[in-house]
Amino acid sequence: MNDQYEAVIGLEVHAQLLTESKAFCGCSTRFGDEPNTHVCPTCLGLPGALPVLNKKVVEFALRMGLATECKIAPVSVFARKNYFYPDLPKGYQTSQYESPLCTEGHIDLDAESGPTRRIGITRIHMEEDAGKSLHDIDADTLIDVNRCGVPLIEVVSEPDLRSAHEAYLYLHKVRQIATYLGINDGNMEEGSLRCDANVSVRKKGDKKFGTKTEVKNMNSFRNVERAVGFEVDRQVKLLEEGQTVEQETLLWDANRNAAFPMRSKEEAHDYRYFPEPDLVPVLVDESWIRNVAASLPEHPTTRRDRFMSAYNLPKYDADVLTTEKGIADYFEAAVNTLGSGPENAKSASNWVMTEVLRVVGEKGIDIRSFAISPSRLASLIGLINDGTISGRIAKDVFAEMLGSPEDPKTIVQKKGLAQLSDAGAIEQVVNQILSSNALQVKKFHDGNEKVFGFFVGEVMKATKGKANPKVVNETLRKKLGTPIAQ
Numbered sequence: 001m002n003d004q005y006e007a008v009i010g011l012e013v014h015a016q017l018l019t020e021s022k023a024f025c026g027c028s029t030r031f032g033d034e035p036n037t038h039v040c041p042t043c044l045g046l047p048g049a050l051p052v053l054n055k056k057v058v059e060f061a062l063r064m065g066l067a068t069e070c071k072i073a074p075v076s077v078f079a080r081k082n083y084f085y086p087d088l089p090k091g092y093q094t095s096q097y098e099s100p101l102c103t104e105g106h107i108d109l110d111a112e113s114g115p116t117r118r119i120g121i122t123r124i125h126m127e128e129d130a131g132k133s134l135h136d137i138d139a140d141t142l143i144d145v146n147r148c149g150v151p152l153i154e155v156v157s158e159p160d161l162r163s164a165h166e167a168y169l170y171l172h173k174v175r176q177i178a179t180y181l182g183i184n185d186g187n188m189e190e191g192s193l194r195c196d197a198n199v200s201v202r203k204k205g206d207k208k209f210g211t212k213t214e215v216k217n218m219n220s221f222r223n224v225e226r227a228v229g230f231e232v233d234r235q236v237k238l239l240e241e242g243q244t245v246e247q248e249t250l251l252w253d254a255n256r257n258a259a260f261p262m263r264s265k266e267e268a269h270d271y272r273y274f275p276e277p278d279l280v281p282v283l284v285d286e287s288w289i290r291n292v293a294a295s296l297p298e299h300p301t302t303r304r305d306r307f308m309s310a311y312n313l314p315k316y317d318a319d320v321l322t323t324e325k326g327i328a329d330y331f332e333a334a335v336n337t338l339g340s341g342p343e344n345a346k347s348a349s350n351w352v353m354t355e356v357l358r359v360v361g362e363k364g365i366d367i368r369s370f371a372i373s374p375s376r377l378a379s380l381i382g383l384i385n386d387g388t389i390s391g392r393i394a395k396d397v398f399a400e401m402l403g404s405p406e407d408p409k410t411i412v413q414k415k416g417l418a419q420l421s422d423a424g425a426i427e428q429v430v431n432q433i434l435s436s437n438a439l440q441v442k443k444f445h446d447g448n449e450k451v452f453g454f455f456v457g458e459v460m461k462a463t464k465g466k467a468n469p470k471v472v473n474e475t476l477r478k479k480l481g482t483p484i485a486q
């Protein structure tokens with residue numbers, strides 16, 4: 001971007017709440033069932049049907065509000081947002097408008113250098129989802145109203161974000177917090193987390209905002225970064241050419257890597273909001289707020305910082321391990337079994353970050369259903385620590401454990417994988433290797449220290465990787481002496 005300009009970006013994030021029933025009726029929220037099976041007069045908006053607010057929806061919204069340090073309104077109100085859409089049979093969406101539940105919170109982002117960047121949260125309000133139009137099953141468009149009335153929260157940020165990458169980091173943080181709280185599954189590709197961006201640009205130092213556009217239809221984190229980056233560049237180019245930015249809504253087209261106008265400002269909606277007459281105001285008292293606050297899990301950023309101080313882990317490790325609550329829980333359970341001590345924590349961190357997350361990623365599963373429990377992983381690390389197996393053999397045992405519920409110790413015994421530490425046995429192998437490689441021995445004695453590694457490799461090969469590397473090194477040193485300096 002031209003560095004005379006700065007971007008001004010605000011995000012609106014919709015997160016589907018993981019309640020079992022819908023926001024205003026008892027219908028199931030389960031995803032993927034036969035279309036149009038989770039419906040009733042209320043979520044279809046039939047005349048005379050009355051909504052009743054699901055208390056869990058308020059509790060989940062409160063969790064998000066408290067985790068982002070919002071002010072909680074003791075009284076908040078639902079409104080009708082009127083518009084016609086084929087998958088919205090009621091003809092209006094029930095949403096909070098003038099009186100949202102949560103306001104004036106914030107989320108802190110790590111800056112690459114310097115202090116953290118505080119991004120304001122304007123509001124978090126509750127609303128319901130619309131149904132789904134299916135365009136690719138039949139020649140006609142089909143409607144599935146199972147999703148009508150599924151509860152959402154909308155998290156609206158202040159226009160505090162200054163780059164596409166910052167928008168990406170912010171969205172990650174919202175996802176991280178919401179999934180830690182157990183109120184959202186964080187799945188952007190499946191649409192349970194959705195994001196729209198308001199983008200404008202201005203000359204650096206200007207106080208006045210430029211004309212903003214809204215970018216929609218970004219269904220992955222990467223697309224959010226690309227789409228916002230595209231829109232910032234497009235606006236700067238327009239201004240540089242002496243043109244003006246039109247206020248409009250753009251749809252991101254991931255295949256074409258560009259955003260295109262959806263509707264122009266002439267069609268700007270007037271939703272005719274008015275207070276929902278069928279719902280009483282939402283009252284939240286102090287004791288409810290206290291109870292919800294007491295039930296919140298440790299904030300992911302607090303947990304990250306604790307991993308650094310309590311386990312002496314590098315920031316990189318602590319960041320990776322706390323990306324998801326399940327990963328952080330897995331790591332801590334393994335460390336608790338292993339016992340404290342900085343080496344144990346670092347070994348557990350290495351195993352989780354490399355082997356465990358690799359398999360979890362390859363299989364596309366949640367770490368909570370990973371075949372190797374934290375305590376079995378801890379036993380495996382214990383076998384390396386007490387010298388029973390080498391780190392290399394441990395990888396084989398790990399692979400074996402993926403398909404077997406057995407204890408790693410049992411696997412090591414059954415497969416005869418225990419490390420060979422007997423000095424006499426290793427000496428025999430060393431003698432054999434040295435006598436059958438006279439040429440290499442000469443090279444070593446002529447001053448080629450690198451040949452030492454060759455001998456170690458040969459001994460490991462001959463013992464199928466089971467020889468204790470420390471004993472092998474010591475025995476070779478003893479036999480070979482040091483090379484003669486040239």
Ligand SMILES: [Zn+2]
Binds near residue numbers: 025026039042
């Ligand atoms: Zn219903």
